[in-house]
Amino acid sequence: MLIQLQSEPTSPRRVVLFGAHGFLARHLQTGLRARRIESLAISSLDADLTESSSVTRLQGLVREDDSVVMLSTLTPDKGRDHRTMMKNLGMAETVCRAFEDVRCAHFVYLSSDAVYDAHQTPLDEDSSREPVDLYALMHTAREMMIGSVLAKVGIPFCVLRPTNMYGFGDTHNSYGPNRFVRSAVREGCISLFGDGEECRSHVYVLDAVDVIVRVLEHRSTGTLNVAANEAVSFRHIADLIVGLCRDRVRIEHVPPADRASRSVVHRPYTVSAIFKAFPDIRFTAMEEALGYYIEAVRAAVAGDSGPAIERAGGSVRR
Numbered sequence: 001m002l003i004q005l006q007s008e009p010t011s012p013r014r015v016v017l018f019g020a021h022g023f024l025a026r027h028l029q030t031g032l033r034a035r036r037i038e039s040l041a042i043s044s045l046d047a048d049l050t051e052s053s054s055v056t057r058l059q060g061l062v063r064e065d066d067s068v069v070m071l072s073t074l075t076p077d078k079g080r081d082h083r084t085m086m087k088n089l090g091m092a093e094t095v096c097r098a099f100e101d102v103r104c105a106h107f108v109y110l111s112s113d114a115v116y117d118a119h120q121t122p123l124d125e126d127s128s129r130e131p132v133d134l135y136a137l138m139h140t141a142r143e144m145m146i147g148s149v150l151a152k153v154g155i156p157f158c159v160l161r162p163t164n165m166y167g168f169g170d171t172h173n174s175y176g177p178n179r180f181v182r183s184a185v186r187e188g189c190i191s192l193f194g195d196g197e198e199c200r201s202h203v204y205v206l207d208a209v210d211v212i213v214r215v216l217e218h219r220s221t222g223t224l225n226v227a228a229n230e231a232v233s234f235r236h237i238a239d240l241i242v243g244l245c246r247d248r249v250r251i252e253h254v255p256p257a258d259r260a261s262r263s264v265v266h267r268p269y270t271v272s273a274i275f276k277a278f279p280d281i282r283f284t285a286m287e288e289a290l291g292y293y294i295e296a297v298r299a300a301v302a303g304d305s306g307p308a309i310e311r312a313g314g315s316v317r318r
Contacts, residue, residue, distance in 0.1 A: 001273055004218040005106075005218070009214070009217035011036075012037060012067035014065070014067070015032055017039060019041075020046075024071055027208075042061060049072050058098040067219075069216070075172055077173070085137065089142065099146075100152075107156065107158070109160070117132060121267060121268050123270070124270040124271075158222060160212065160215065160223075161224070162225075162227075166178050176200065177293070179191075180237060184294070190251050197264055200232070200266075204228075204286075207226075211281070214278050225274070226274070232286065244290055
């Protein structure tokens with residue numbers, strides 16, 4: 001649940017982003033500019049959080065009236081082993097050490113819904129954190145590490161746990177809308193594991209940006225899952241994309257490598273908390289969001305950086 005320290009939305013003086021070049025970070029920067037909110041995006045070139053020498057660098061960059069959003073994470077596509085986990089924990093240690101001696105007005109940490117045990121459903125903010133892999137364990141540890149330090153120095157802290165995020169500019173190519181759209185447009189084919197019957201909640205990246213900005217404007221504290229209000233099957237997503245694409249797209253059913261030992265796991269959410277925190281929030285319908293996404297990918301493939309890209313909230317990286 002969230003506690004709003006500001007009942008009326010007020011733009012933060014400045015938003016400092018730890019992590020400048022990621023998928024969500026780029027969209028968030030665009031969203032902040034659209035709302036005329038000053039921001040400073042810190043990349044690894046400015047301060048490499050895996051290096052302890054960056055502690056003093058961070059302390060020199062962050063001001064007392066800043067709102068900080070931590071997006072810096074090595075995602076599973078960069079590795080799922082203990083080495084990747086330790087690098088991620090090293091980033092958190094650098095941040096913890098920096099904020100032992102410097103203050104900010106508000107700190108928002110982008111975690112993941114992976115911290116929950118997938119078998120305990122429906123999921124909500126009160127679900128227990130029971131990580132089942134090193135990536136989930138890493139986020140659980142970082143939430144606790146950063147939260148403990150900020151509590152000691154009195155900095156308001158918010159943890160956001162987004163579900164599977166999709167949209168133009170995704171860099172991870174994870175199974176689901178991102179991979180399906182890319183392969184449908186580029187290859188005319190969608191590869192679906194089994195019958196695609198598993199249900200997941202997905203969140204459009206621009207809706208995730210909206211939630212983050214609202215949290216910043218209200219100086220929210222606590223924990224919130226960033227999830228849409230409907231879990232849908234992968235087959236349903238594939239069918240939507242086939243219907244939205246102008247060219248013929250085929251669906252191939254392929255068995256997952258671990259199919260023999262794998263059971264079908266649905267992952268629904270109870271999302272009352274997000275509507276209680278922000279009663280007027282509205283999520284983009286998946287069919288509409290996928291339409292923007294497909295248009296943008298088509299435009300990018302054609303080398304066009306015009307209206308389709310803008311509608312999807314992205315930019316072509318050349």
